[in-house]
Structure formats: structure tokens, C-alpha cells
Amino acid sequence: MEKILEIDDLHVHFSTYGGTVQAVRGVNLYLNKGETLAIVGESGSGKSVTSNSIMQLIPSPSGKIVRGSIRFKGKDLVQTSKKEMRAIRGVDISMIFQDPMTALNPTLTVGDQLTEGLKQHSSVSIGKAKKKAIEMLRLVGITNPESRLKQYPHQFSGGMRQRIVIAMALICEPDLLIADEPTTALDVTIQAQIMELFKEIQDKTGVSIILVTHDLGVVARVADRVAVMYGGKIIETGDKDDIFYRPQHPYTIGLLQSVPRLDMKEDILQPIDGTPPDLFAPPQGCPFTARCAHAMQVCANVHPATSYLSDSHQVECWLQDARAKRQPV
Amino acid sequence: MAIYLIRRFVIMIATIFVIATLTFILMHSIPGNPFTTQDRSTSEAVQENLNAHYHLDEPMIVQYGIWLKSLATFDFGPSIKQPTETVNDLLVRGFPISAELGMWTITIALISGITLGVLAALKHNGIIDYIAMTLAVLGISIPNFILATLLIQQLAVNLQLLPAATWSSPMHMIMPIIALATGPTAIIARLTRSSMLEVLTQDYIKTARAKGLSPAKIVIKHALRNALMPVVTILGTLVAAILTGTFVIERIFAIPGMGKYFVESINNRDYPVIMGTTVFYSAFLIFMLFLVDIVYSILDPRIKLHKKGGS
Numbered sequence: 001m002e003k004i005l006e007i008d009d010l011h012v013h014f015s016t017y018g019g020t021v022q023a024v025r026g027v028n029l030y031l032n033k034g035e036t037l038a039i040v041g042e043s044g045s046g047k048s049v050t051s052n053s054i055m056q057l058i059p060s061p062s063g064k065i066v067r068g069s070i071r072f073k074g075k076d077l078v079q080t081s082k083k084e085m086r087a088i089r090g091v092d093i094s095m096i097f098q099d100p101m102t103a104l105n106p107t108l109t110v111g112d113q114l115t116e117g118l119k120q121h122s123s124v125s126i127g128k129a130k131k132k133a134i135e136m137l138r139l140v141g142i143t144n145p146e147s148r149l150k151q152y153p154h155q156f157s158g159g160m161r162q163r164i165v166i167a168m169a170l171i172c173e174p175d176l177l178i179a180d181e182p183t184t185a186l187d188v189t190i191q192a193q194i195m196e197l198f199k200e201i202q203d204k205t206g207v208s209i210i211l212v213t214h215d216l217g218v219v220a221r222v223a224d225r226v227a228v229m230y231g232g233k234i235i236e237t238g239d240k241d242d243i244f245y246r247p248q249h250p251y252t253i254g255l256l257q258s259v260p261r262l263d264m265k266e267d268i269l270q271p272i273d274g275t276p277p278d279l280f281a282p283p284q285g286c287p288f289t290a291r292c293a294h295a296m297q298v299c300a301n302v303h304p305a306t307s308y309l310s311d312s313h314q315v316e317c318w319l320q321d322a323r324a325k326r327q328p329v
Numbered sequence: 330m331a332i333y334l335i336r337r338f339v340i341m342i343a344t345i346f347v348i349a350t351l352t353f354i355l356m357h358s359i360p361g362n363p364f365t366t367q368d369r370s371t372s373e374a375v376q377e378n379l380n381a382h383y384h385l386d387e388p389m390i391v392q393y394g395i396w397l398k399s400l401a402t403f404d405f406g407p408s409i410k411q412p413t414e415t416v417n418d419l420l421v422r423g424f425p426i427s428a429e430l431g432m433w434t435i436t437i438a439l440i441s442g443i444t445l446g447v448l449a450a451l452k453h454n455g456i457i458d459y460i461a462m463t464l465a466v467l468g469i470s471i472p473n474f475i476l477a478t479l480l481i482q483q484l485a486v487n488l489q490l491l492p493a494a495t496w497s498s499p500m501h502m503i504m505p506i507i508a509l510a511t512g513p514t515a516i517i518a519r520l521t522r523s524s525m526l527e528v529l530t531q532d533y534i535k536t537a538r539a540k541g542l543s544p545a546k547i548v549i550k551h552a553l554r555n556a557l558m559p560v561v562t563i564l565g566t567l568v569a570a571i572l573t574g575t576f577v578i579e580r581i582f583a584i585p586g587m588g589k590y591f592v593e594s595i596n597n598r599d600y601p602v603i604m605g606t607t608v609f610y611s612a613f614l615i616f617m618l619f620l621v622d623i624v625y626s627i628l629d630p631r632i633k634l635h636k637k638g639g640s
């Protein structure tokens with residue numbers, strides 16, 4: 001399968017008054033054409049920083065990609081000039097942010113905001129842009145799109161606004177759509193509708209999607225592959241089934257166990273104890289050591305290399321190291 | 330919208346009526362009348378004649394009635410001190426000059442204040458930011474009459490670059506406008522900077538960047554418009570401040586505007602002129618506040634004029 005995006009050894013630092021935050025510390029990731037990759041992990045693990053890095057939207061000068069490459073269709077975005085990057089944003093790669101209530105400019109009409117990207121990147125006529133906007137609104141399920149174009153964001157509900165944001169992101173027909181927690185701010189029924197919409201759009205347009213989320217239910221519904229982030233690293237990645245049925249990293253296992261499920265007895269549900277690592281002074285070894293029930297001496301000192309469990313399934317854990325003794329569980 | 334405008338208009342009229350009444354009461358509660366400060370040479374009989382001519386011997390309530398009538402007909406009668414001229418003459422002569430001073434001031438304050446504020450915000454914590462904000466603090470803390478005096482001393486007396494007073498050519502206008510505009514410029518610059526900084530962190534700015542829009546477009550189309558809301562909000566207050574500022578500045582630079590007549594009329598207890606100028610000033614200010622509200626509703630579509638109570 002063709003890889004549309006390959007992130008290699010990405011390191012992102014932020015310099016703050018308190019010191020340097022090593023937000024992303026060696027992320028390796030790829031995305032196949034037309035698939036949906038979910039990035040999961042707890043708050044502060046570096047999901048947003050990773051996705052913003054792809055768009056080169058890390059706030060500068062405080063934030064900086066200090067090492068690594070992000071290849072999009074073979075082109076390294078880290079090395080791309082600002083001007084070239086502007087031509088890629090919105091056209092080849094689009095991004096959707098968490099809160100639809102604030103993602104739209106309150107003082108501009110929806111039609112204006114929908115079409116401005118199109119107008120910026122191509123020399124379409126106003127009439128054509130408008131037609132395209134109507135088409136997009138229809139695609140995301142907004143009724144009466146013609147009259148809706150003249151309205152302002154405050155005249156729409158949260159769910160509708162997120163649909164508009166999605167329409168806006170898709171209007172230039174990008175190859176890659178990055179959605180950073182697109183449904184967190186919405187209520188549950190709307191969440192399900194929006195996720196359905198993502199799937200529908202992918203079927204229609206073949207767009208590849210990176211979906212950042214806290215919600216494993218969402219992952220189960222729409223993802224093809226899953227990357228689990230912890231402490232600025234991707235500690236396990238695999239097909240959806242690998243992660244849900246054969247999780248290997250103790251953190252992934254903990255994550256799955258901390259989600260209530262209908263078929264689970266109540267006493268198995270357990271949160272992961274402890275707090276995430278301090279990214280000002282990240283641990284030398286595996287960042288999960290302090291919270292891991294299976295931690296060994298080596299875990300605290302050396303970060304484990306990637307173990308390839310199958311073509312799709314990789315994990316960074318000493319327990320899976322080829323040298324670790326296998327015991328029947 | 331029409332209902333809103335009508336309601337708003339009624340409120341404006343009522344406000345002017347209240348101001349007119351208050352002015353009338355205040356004016357007559359000051360002891361004496363226009364002629365008491367005059368030299369003693371006028372005889373009793375002349376005094377009485379004068380009083381009778383200006384209805385000053387009538388009961389207050391009658392004078393009030395006469396005053397209301399002149400207000401309703403926009404005819405404030407002749408000035409007491411310069412009987413050859415009517416109050417309307419003074420207004421017609423003085424207002425264009427004051428308006429010119431005021432409009433230049435507000436225009437320049439808006440343009441330079443907003444530009445400075447935006448630059449400072451974009452170069453946040455950079456050199457431009459520090460320079461702009463230092464200037465702003467100076468501009469806010471130096472009163473306009475001090476600045477006016479300093480300007481006259483330096484530019485007119487020492488360097489002889491500009492004429493020191495009056496209002497007869499564009500060169501004459503430079504110093505009064507600078508003196509009057511500096512304070513408002515500083516206020517606008519600070520306000521623009523802080524609201525711009527806030528707006529730039531908003532999600533919709535991130536969205537705009539994610540669309541690949543050019544930085545200029547992001548700043549002008551997406552950020553500035555929202556950042557200007559607070560500026561528009563204080564515009565009413567600012568216009569009022571500039572208006573009072575014109576009294577002082579017109580005096581210092583000997584500009585024959587309305588401010589001159591207004592201040593003189595109070596000193597002279599020139600009742601018709603006091604009444605006329607006060608009402609005119611209030612009406613003007615009220616109208617400006619109304620304009621500000623209109624601009625605000627144009628800038629921010631969430632504000633619907635007809636839904637808001639008239640204020």
C-alpha cells in the first residue's frame with residue numbers, strides 16, 4: 001500500500017520560562033493512502049503537537065521541530081519553505097480542531113469562510129466558489145445550504161458548526177485530513193453522527209484521515225490503525241484488531257482496561273495509577289516505568305527499541321524485546 | 330430596525346430635553362445675571378430695560394418656557410454680549426472649525442493608534458512593541474494642554490517651524506491636532522494591542538492559518554476586525570474626551586471654534602449662548618454615540634440593534 005505520510009524520528013521542543021518542554025521525543029509514524037489512523041493517549045502525551053507539526057503550525061518562536069522528518073507524498077514538510085507550506089495547507093492537508101464553537105470566525109459569514117480557502121488557492125470565479133460551497137455543505141448534511149451561506153456561525157448549533165468546519169476542511173479536496181479531537185466538545189449523539197460523516201466522506205473521496213482522540217469507542221468505530229502515544233513517544237502501533245485484541249504494551253492494556261465495557265465485570269475496570277512523566281526532564285528509559293506493574297531495572301535506564309510483532313504491529317517495550325524470556329501467560 | 334430607530338430617536342430627544350433642563354437650572358442657580366458683572370455706569374433704568382428685553386425679569390417658569398420654545402424652533406436668539414450676532418450665527422461659524430479639528434483628531438488617532446497597536450501585537454515583546462508601548466504610556470500621562478504648550482515652545486518659538494496659533498492654513502492645524510490626538514492615540518494603541526494579542530490566540534486564527542491563508546489576510550480579515558471591537562466600544566467616550574479637549578486646545582491656540590464661544594459664554598453668563606452651545610454639544614455627542622452603536626452592529630453580526638434596548 002502507498003504511504004501518504006511518513007514521520008521519522010520527530011522531536012519537538014518548546015522553550016518556556018520554566019525550561020524546555022520536550023513535547024514530542026522521537027515519533028515514528030506512517031499513514032497509508034485512504035486509511036484512518038487514530039492517535040490515542042492521555043492528555044499531554046503529545047498528540048496535538050504531533051499533528052500540528054505535520055501542518056507546520058507549531059507556535060514559533062517558542063516551539064521548534066528540533067529533529068526528524070515529516071514526508072508527505074515524498075516531500076519533507078520540515079524543510080519546506082513557509083510559502084510552499086501555505087500552498088499545501090488547506091489544499092493537500094487540512095486540519096480540524098477540537099472546538100467547533102471557536103473554530104469559526106464569529107464576524108464573517110459561513111459562506112465567506114467556506115470559500116476563502118478555495119479563492120486563496122485557485123482562481124475560481126465567485127459563482128463557482130459558491131457552487132462548490134453549497135455542494136460541500138450538502139455533503140456534510142446541512143439542509144438548505146443556499147440560504148445558509150449568508151448566515152453567521154452563531155446561527156448554527158455546535159454539531160452543525162463542526163459539519164461546517166469539516167466542509168471547510170474538505171473544500172479543496174485534500175489528500176490528508178487531520179482531525180484533532182473533532183468531537184470532544186459535542187454531545188454523544190452528535191459525536192456519533194460526526195464520526196459517521198467522516199466514514200461516509202472517506203468512502204466518497206478516499207481522503208486519508210489522522211484522528212486524534214481520547215475516545216476508544218470512536219477508535220473502535222472508525223479507525224483502521226491505531227497509534228498509542230505516551231510521554232511524547234508512540235509506544236505501540238498496530239491495526240485496530242492488534243490494539244484491541246492483542247495489546248502488548250502495559251500502558252495500552254491499562255488504557256483499554258480503564259474504559260468501561262458492557263461485557264466487563266465491574267471490578268476489572270481500573271484506572272492507571274500515577275501521573276504522566278515530566279516532559280521538562282523526561283526519563284531516560286521508558287516513560288511508563290514509574291507506573292508500570294511489570295517494570296524492570298532496564299526499563300528505567302534504557303528506552304526499549306521497537307519490536308516488530310507482525311507486519312502491522314509494533315511496540316516499544318522491554319517485555320517484547322527479543323532477548324526477554326517468554327513465559328506462557 | 331425601523332422600530333429601533335424610532336425608539337432610539339425618542340430617547341435621544343428625551344436626553345437632550347433633560348440636558349437642556351439641567352443646564353437651565355444650573356445656569357440660573359449661579360448668582361447674578363449677564364449684566365451684574367458689567368461696569369457700574371449702566372443706570373438702574375437701563376438695567377431694567379435690558380432685563381425686560383431678555384425676559385430676565387419674568388418668573389423662572391416663564392423663562393423656562395421661552396427657552397423650551399427656542400429649543401424647539403432651533404432659534405436661540407441673539408447673544409447678549411454680542412447683540413449683533415445670533416447664537417445660530419456663532420454655531421454656524423464655530424462648529425465647522427471645531428468639527429474640522431475634532432474629525433482630524435479622531436481620524437489620526439484611529440489610524441495611528443490602530444497601526445501602532447497592531448504592529449506592537451505582531452512584534453509582541455520585540456523592539457517595536459517596547460517603543461510603541463513606551464510612547465503610549467507617555468501619551469496617556471501627558472495632559473493635552475501641557476503637550477500643547479511644549480509644542481508651541483519647541484516647534485513654534487524655538488525652531489520656528491510652525492505658526493504658534495490660529496487656524497488659517499494646514500500648517501496651523503498641525504500642532505493643535507497633535508496635541509489633541511496624542512492621548513486618544515495612546516489609548517487606542519494600547520487597547521488594540523491587547524485585544525489583538527488575545528484575538529491572535531483564538532482558534533479561528535488557527536483555522537485560518539490551517540487554510541493556508543497569507544499572513545496579511547489573516548491579520549486584516551480575521552484578526553483586526555475582531556480586535557477592533559473594544560476600540561469601537563470606547564469610541565464614544567473618546568469622542569467625548571476629544572470634544573472637551575477642543576475647549577482647552579482652541580483656547581491655547583486661539584482657534585475661533587465653538588469651544589471658544591462656549592467657554593467665553595460661561596464666563597460672561599451669556600445665557601442664550603450657553604444654552605445653545607450646550608444643547609448643540611449634547612446633541613452632537615448623542616448622535617456620535619448612536620453612530621458608534623451602528624458601527625458596532627456592522628462589525629459584529631452577533632449584535633442585533635433591534636434586539637437591544639435603546640441605550
Ligand SMILES: Nc1ncnc2c1ncn2[C@@H]1O[C@H](COP(=O)(O)OP(=O)(O)OP(=O)(O)O)[C@@H](O)[C@H]1O
Pocket residue numbers: 014015016021022023041042043044045046047048049050059062063279
Ligand atoms: N505552545 C506550547 N508551549 C509550551 N508547551 C507546550 C505547548 N504546546 C504543547 N506543549 C506541551 O507539550 C506537551 C504535549 O502537548 P499536546 O497538546 O500535544 O498534548 P495532547 O496529547 O494533545 O493532550 P490533550 O489530549 O490534552 O490535547 C504538553 O506537556 C504541553 O504542555
Ligand SMILES: [Mg+2]
Pocket residue numbers: 047048049180
Ligand atoms: Mg491535544
